[in-house]
Amino acid sequence: MIFNCLAVGAxxxxxxxxxxxxxxxPLFHKGDFPFHTLIINVVGAVVIGMLVKGAEGSEALSETTxxxxxxxxxxxxxxxxxxxxxxxGLLESGKSGLFALYIVASVCLCIAGVFCGKWIMGVx
Numbered sequence: 001m002i003f004n005c006l007a008v009g010a011x012x013x014x015x016x017x018x019x020x021x022x023x024x025x026p027l028f029h030k031g032d033f034p035f036h037t038l039i040i041n042v043v044g045a046v047v048i049g050m051l052v053k054g055a056e057g058s059e060a061l062s063e064t065t066x067x068x069x070x071x072x073x074x075x076x077x078x079x080x081x082x083x084x085x086x087x088x089g090l091l092e093s094g095k096s097g098l099f100a101l102y103i104v105a106s107v108c109l110c111i112a113g114v115f116c117g118k119w120i121m122g123v124x
Contacts, residue, residue: 007064011072019077044081048074052085 023036051069055061061069074081083106090099 004064004067007068008072008075011068011074012076013072015073015076015078041078041080041084044074044078045084047077048081048085049088 019040022040025036048070051066051074055066071082087099087102087106090096090102
């Protein structure tokens, strides 16, 4: 358990640094559209997809290594990768209604959550 926690923490540390460094690239800061966040989210989704597919039916990577890579590295880089993996899992398992509900609920509730958090902090 302790090794798994350390693995997740180490991966999160590295993923967060990568996210920060990519966010510094001036090419992605043109205009109002958040290109850097979009690119980070897409790259994270591709990487977590590669990890999951690569590990299917293989014992090559230990549970601790997968925790380091999926939850730590990808999670520290972008939690959107996990959201995308879970949404696709619902779709692939034939649960298209839950897939749609999960996407709509996640986006709407998280945007509302950010709004509420900002509102709460703005209340004097």
